[in-house]
Amino acid sequence: MTATIHRLDAHPQPSLDPMIALVAGDMNLVNAVILDRMQSQIPLIPELAGHLIAGGGKRMRPMLTLAGAALLGYTGNRHHRLAAAVEFIHTATLLHDDVVDGSDLRRGKRTANIIWGNPASVLVGDFLFSKSFELMVEDGSLKALKILSNASAVIAEGEVNQLTATRRINLGEERYLDIIGAKTAALFAAACRIAAVVAEREEAAETALDAYGRNLGIAFQLVDDAIDYVSDADTMGKDAGDDFREGKVTLPVILAYARGDEAERTFWKDAIEGRRTSDDDLAHAIRLIRDSRAVDDTLARARHYGQRAIDALGMFASGRAKDAMVEAVEFAIARAY
Amino acid sequence: MTATIHRLDAHPQPSLDPMIALVAGDMNLVNAVILDRMQSQIPLIPELAGHLIAGGGKRMRPMLTLAGAALLGYTGNRHHRLAAAVEFIHTATLLHDDVVDGSDLRRGKRTANIIWGNPASVLVGDFLFSKSFELMVEDGSLKALKILSNASAVIAEGEVNQLTATRRINLGEERYLDIIGAKTAALFAAACRIAAVVAEREEAAETALDAYGRNLGIAFQLVDDAIDYVSDADTMGKDAGDDFREGKVTLPVILAYARGDEAERTFWKDAIEGRRTSDDDLAHAIRLIRDSRAVDDTLARARHYGQRAIDALGMFASGRAKDAMVEAVEFAIARAY
Numbered sequence: 001m002t003a004t005i006h007r008l009d010a011h012p013q014p015s016l017d018p019m020i021a022l023v024a025g026d027m028n029l030v031n032a033v034i035l036d037r038m039q040s041q042i043p044l045i046p047e048l049a050g051h052l053i054a055g056g057g058k059r060m061r062p063m064l065t066l067a068g069a070a071l072l073g074y075t076g077n078r079h080h081r082l083a084a085a086v087e088f089i090h091t092a093t094l095l096h097d098d099v100v101d102g103s104d105l106r107r108g109k110r111t112a113n114i115i116w117g118n119p120a121s122v123l124v125g126d127f128l129f130s131k132s133f134e135l136m137v138e139d140g141s142l143k144a145l146k147i148l149s150n151a152s153a154v155i156a157e158g159e160v161n162q163l164t165a166t167r168r169i170n171l172g173e174e175r176y177l178d179i180i181g182a183k184t185a186a187l188f189a190a191a192c193r194i195a196a197v198v199a200e201r202e203e204a205a206e207t208a209l210d211a212y213g214r215n216l217g218i219a220f221q222l223v224d225d226a227i228d229y230v231s232d233a234d235t236m237g238k239d240a241g242d243d244f245r246e247g248k249v250t251l252p253v254i255l256a257y258a259r260g261d262e263a264e265r266t267f268w269k270d271a272i273e274g275r276r277t278s279d280d281d282l283a284h285a286i287r288l289i290r291d292s293r294a295v296d297d298t299l300a301r302a303r304h305y306g307q308r309a310i311d312a313l314g315m316f317a318s319g320r321a322k323d324a325m326v327e328a329v330e331f332a333i334a335r336a337y
Numbered sequence: 338m339t340a341t342i343h344r345l346d347a348h349p350q351p352s353l354d355p356m357i358a359l360v361a362g363d364m365n366l367v368n369a370v371i372l373d374r375m376q377s378q379i380p381l382i383p384e385l386a387g388h389l390i391a392g393g394g395k396r397m398r399p400m401l402t403l404a405g406a407a408l409l410g411y412t413g414n415r416h417h418r419l420a421a422a423v424e425f426i427h428t429a430t431l432l433h434d435d436v437v438d439g440s441d442l443r444r445g446k447r448t449a450n451i452i453w454g455n456p457a458s459v460l461v462g463d464f465l466f467s468k469s470f471e472l473m474v475e476d477g478s479l480k481a482l483k484i485l486s487n488a489s490a491v492i493a494e495g496e497v498n499q500l501t502a503t504r505r506i507n508l509g510e511e512r513y514l515d516i517i518g519a520k521t522a523a524l525f526a527a528a529c530r531i532a533a534v535v536a537e538r539e540e541a542a543e544t545a546l547d548a549y550g551r552n553l554g555i556a557f558q559l560v561d562d563a564i565d566y567v568s569d570a571d572t573m574g575k576d577a578g579d580d581f582r583e584g585k586v587t588l589p590v591i592l593a594y595a596r597g598d599e600a601e602r603t604f605w606k607d608a609i610e611g612r613r614t615s616d617d618d619l620a621h622a623i624r625l626i627r628d629s630r631a632v633d634d635t636l637a638r639a640r641h642y643g644q645r646a647i648d649a650l651g652m653f654a655s656g657r658a659k660d661a662m663v664e665a666v667e668f669a670i671a672r673a674y
Contacts, residue, residue, distance in 0.1 A: 042498045096463060100456035119437035122459055123496045126433060129463070130490035133470055137483045145482065146474045153467035159460045159550045 004318055006310045006326045008303055014330030016058065020229040022324045023066035026080060030062050033084035037056075050111050052091055055109055062087045064216075067328070068195025068209050071321040073311075078198040084142055088132035089152055089210045093159075095125035100163065101246055130222045144194045153191035158182025168224045169246035169272045173254050180221040181214070188217030208312050214324065217286075217311035220332045222302035225250035226295045227336055229286055241282040247272050251301065255294035256285075264288055299336055306333050330331050341655055343647045343663045353395065359661045360403035363417060369473035370421035374468050386451050389428055391418055392446055399424045401553075404665070405531065405532025406544050406651075408658040410672040415535040418472050423528045425469035426489055430496075435578075436532055448649050469508030481531045490528035495519025504584035506602075506609045510591050517558040518551070525554030545649050549555045549662065552646035557669045559639035561588035563632045564673055566623055580618040584609050588638065592631035593622075601625055636673055643670050657668055 020027075038049040048270070063084035069079045098111040105111060112120040136145045158319045162179045165171050192213030196206040228243045229252050243250050249272055257268045270276045271285060284320070289295055306329045317324055357364075399420035406416045435438070435448040436455045443447060450458040466489070473482045499516045502508050512526040529550030533543040535673055566579045566589050580587050586609055594605045607613045609624060626632055643666045 040494055040497075042494055042501065044497055044501050045494065092463075096459050101461055118455070119500055120434055120497065121492055122433050123500060126430075126466070127490060127493035127497065130486055130493050133486035134490055137479060137486050140479055142474060142477055142479070149467055149470035149474050153464060153471055156460055156464035156467050157377055157379055157382065160377075160381055160457065160464065163456055163460060164379065164381050228632065229445070307429070 006179060006313070008307055008330055008333065009308065011327055011330055012328050014334045016331045018065060018320070018324040019067050021329045022070055022321055023063055026066040026069075026083075027059065027063065029077070029080045030059075030083045030087070031221055031226055033080055034087055037084065037088070037135065038079065038128065040127070042084045043126055044116065044120060045124055045302045046252060048095075048116050049128060051112055051115065051194055052094060052106075053275070054088070057107060059087060060197065060220075061080070061090050061187055062327075064188060064191045064213055065195050067166075067321060068212075069199060071209075071316055071319075071325060072195060072199040072201055072205065074195070074199035076198065078139055078141075079195060080311075081139050082148075082194050083236075085132040085135040085139075085148060086194070088128045089148065091188060092125040092129040092153055095121045095128070097159070099125075100159065101242075102171075103242070105149055131150065139198075142199055143197050147193055147197065151186045154182045154186040158186065159185075162248070164173065166251060167273050168249060168267045168292060169253075170207055171249040171254060171256055173251060176184070176249065176251055176254055180218055180225075184221040185214045185217030187221050188220070189214035204315065208315050211312035212309050215305040218331055219294040219302040219305040219309065221337045222305065222335055223302055226302070227299040229289050229295055230250075230336065241285075244271065244282055244285055245277045247274055251298045252289050253285075256292045257290045259292040259294070260288065267306070268298065299333065302336075306330070315332055343582070343650070345643055345647065345667055345670065346409040346474040348664055348667055351664050351671045353545035353668045354560055355657070356400060356404050356663040356665045358416065359407055359658060360400055363403045363406075363420075364396065364400065366414070366417045367396075367403065367420045369422070371424055374421065374425070374472065375465065377464070381453065382461055383431075383466055385453050385457055386428065386465060388446075388449055388452065389431060390424070392597070394444060396424060396429050397557075398524055400531050401525065401528045401550055401665075403528045404658060404662055405437050405549075406536060408546075408662060409532060409536040409538055409542065411532070411536040412662060413535065415476055415478075417467055418476050419478075419485075419531050419535060421526065422469040422472040422476075422485060424532070425472070426467045426492075427524060429462040429469070430437040430492055432458045432465070434496070436462075437496065438579075440579070446508070467623075471507055478533075478534055482532050484530055484534065488523045491519045491523040495521075495523065496523075499585075502586060505586060506590075506594055506606045508591060510588060512570045513586065513588055513591055514555070514612055517555055517562075521558040521667060522551045522554030525557070544654050547648050548649035552642040552649060553666055553669060554644065556639040557664065559588060559642065560670055560673045561602050563589055563635040565589075566632055567624050567673065577621075577631075581608065581619055581622055583616045584611055585641055588635045589626050589631040591620075592634055593626045594628045596629040596631070598624065613622065624630065632673075639673075 021320060035051060038053060040048050041047060063088055065079055065083040095112055098106060098113050099121050103111050105115045136148055158179050162183060189210045192209040193206050197329050228240060257265055271281055308331045310326050313322055371390060375383050375390060377383060402416055402420040402423055432449055435443060435450050436458050439449045441446050474487060495516050499520060502516060526547045529546040530543050533546050535578060565577060594602055608618055645664050646666045650659055
């Protein structure tokens with residue numbers, strides 16, 4: 001017997017559709033919980049929360065909880081409430097992120113902070129965050145509560161880390177990885193890990209699903225950060241060059257800066273510190289990134305983490321769920337191509 | 338035997354000192370937990386959190402948890418972690434409040450949002466909020482988790498309610514009470530109630546402590562709102578007239594407006610909607626409030642809730658803890674005189 005070896009390139013055009021189909025029934029139930037729990041007698045709360053929650057997100061994180069549960073053959077219903085809690089944590093984070101970044105566009109729509117103002121976004125974020133803990137308490141698993149409260153603290157820490165790193169051209173790849181590991185990968189990891197908790201599986205299954213989610217999350221963020229230098233607002237629902245104008249030091253910039261000559265480094269320093277942010281400057285930045293192969297190598301890093309995510313699934317039986325989870329990794333990376 | 342009847346006016350100059358002395362030993366342990374758990378490898382986090390946490394607050398809410406535990410004769414140590422969790426929730430709320438209100442002064446010091454900016458205040462608030470849940474999870478009581486996660490959601494809801502009520506002169510006393518019941522009294526109630534949870538006392542003790550905290554919280558906020566029209570920045574560490582300038586409709590304004598003639602109502606409408614906010618306008622507002630006895634009657638309302646708080650303690654044995662809790666109510670009200 002030969003082991004099944006899953007490689008990143010199994011599908012010519014990888015898609016998230018198999019995972020979406022795998023969890024479609026469960027996701028309807030998760031959506032019902034989400035809609036129910038974002039209600040309030042204060043009309044602004046469901047209005048603002050609904051704008052983002054109904055706003056065309058992929059529900060990637062709750063989908064991972066559901067897919068993980070399917071992988072483990074779990075047939076109960078505890079994962080619906082916990083998946084909704086995961087989505088609420090994520091939504092709260094997005095609301096606060098957009099305030100912190102002063103963003104005006106997300107998923108191709110105007111952000112809540114632009115429509116309703118920063119104060120409302122901060123407070124509705126707090127509301128959703130509290131609601132996520134209410135959902136976890138109803139589930140009653142202290143283990144799930146521990147995993148998700150820890151992930152929340154790590155996310156906030158990662159966001160502060162990123163904030164203090166803004167406009168610092170000397171950030172370096174290691175600290176960048178710390179940041180995305182905290183602000184993005186921690187919730188991916190927790191979303192996957194709690195599937196093993198509800199299925200009451202052994203520690204090794206928890207660890208494996210955590211590793212799958214964590215590496216997928218890092219790959220996902222690396223690809224997002226690469227896309228910001230290759231796409232435009234029409235295709236991505238995100239303003240290309242947002243990171244550039246906000247002085248966010250992502251891996252494409254770190255690599256282009258590290259590989260640049262003196263003049264190029266001066267350009268990057270000026271740009272990241274906010275002195276060169278015109279459209280011409282952005283065009284120049286994209287040229288430098290292309291010429292230094294910084295996007296290619298950011299994507300090579302993403303492929304490395306993607307392969308690790310896939311290999312973390314090695315202990316689980318082959319089947320529809322595992323195939324879908326493998327293809328989701330391929331999809332996350334293929335978005336950039 | 339005659340029942341002991343506690344009245345609001347037992348002490349000519351009521352003080353918080355008996356309660357502070359009652360819980361001093363416990364509070365040192367709570368402070369140790371607080372200092373330990375606000376640490377992070379990201380230096381901005383303890384720096385910003387410490388500014389507010391070390392900034393001379395009375396630690397009123399965790400003190401209530403400790404006093405409640407003393408009242409019930411609890412001798413364990415679970416309440417230290419939970420009291421720290423309560424203080425973290427409160428601190429997170431203050432950080433976000435100051436962002437929402439654009440406040441520049443709290444307890445006589447510059448606010449964190451002025452020193453470090455709104456983004457840092459939002460994110461460090463999120464961090465402390467997450468940490469509070471980590472502390473509760475470590476304690477492991479699902480009951481305490483439920484009480485505090487519910488209080489958190491109610492607080493956020495109350496804050497949004499207050500936000501949507503800003504600059505609306507027609508608010509009315511009922512909706513005002515809804516708002517302060519949520520944004521202030523819910524955490525006072527929860528802080529007291531969890532003392533009965535750790536002491537593993539019967540439901541009636543939980544309910545009584547909840548009622549004590551809730552009524553004290555309402556009285557506390559009523560007095561705060563009255564003080565804003567009688568004090569100055571030097572004595573209160575808060576800018577007198579802050580509420581006025583921010584267009585916050587508090588009970589003194591609601592009463593003065595309800596009792597005013599047409600010209601006075603026009604003035605109040607203009608002021609609350611932001612068209613009359615000069616120092617002269619504030620002086621005029623204070624005059625109208627004094628002439629309509631609006632502060633006196635706000636304080637009469639506070640005394641009503643204060644007496645209810647004291648009477649909620651009726652089931653508990655007399656002694657040092659109960660005396661301190663009664664005098665704390667008197668102190669909360671006497672602050673205005």
